[in-house]
Amino acid sequence: MDLTPPPSKEKEFFDIWNNSPILREMRRREDLEEYCGECEHKSACGGTRARVYAYFGDYKAPDPGCINNEEVFFELRASAGEFKNEVLY
Numbered sequence: 001m002d003l004t005p006p007p008s009k010e011k012e013f014f015d016i017w018n019n020s021p022i023l024r025e026m027r028r029r030e031d032l033e034e035y036c037g038e039c040e041h042k043s044a045c046g047g048t049r050a051r052v053y054a055y056f057g058d059y060k061a062p063d064p065g066c067i068n069n070e071e072v073f074f075e076l077r078a079s080a081g082e083f084k085n086e087v088l089y
């Protein structure tokens with residue numbers, strides 16, 4: 001999925017921020033998955049969507065860098081057995 005916003009020369013930052021369908025969807029906290037979606041801190045936090053996208057290719061997935069998603073972190077670590085010499089965090 002291409003997440004690249006339109007070229008900035010054609011649109012002002014706030015126009016892109018407010019009207020990009022992908023950025024609007026990314027900010028919609030009620031669509032976050034698993035614990036991030038029900039977390040009491042989701043309005044202020046919401047997790048690191050860039051990290052989530054890098055790990056899962058889905059920016060609505062739970063953030064494995066948060067203690068509240070510890071189970072997701074350990075699942076990722078277990079599935080990365082071939083990278084056992086690298087640190088996942």
Ligand code: SF4
Binds near residue numbers: 036039046066
């Ligand atoms: S990253 Fe952690 S604190 Fe932030 S919304 Fe997700 S579960 Fe809540």
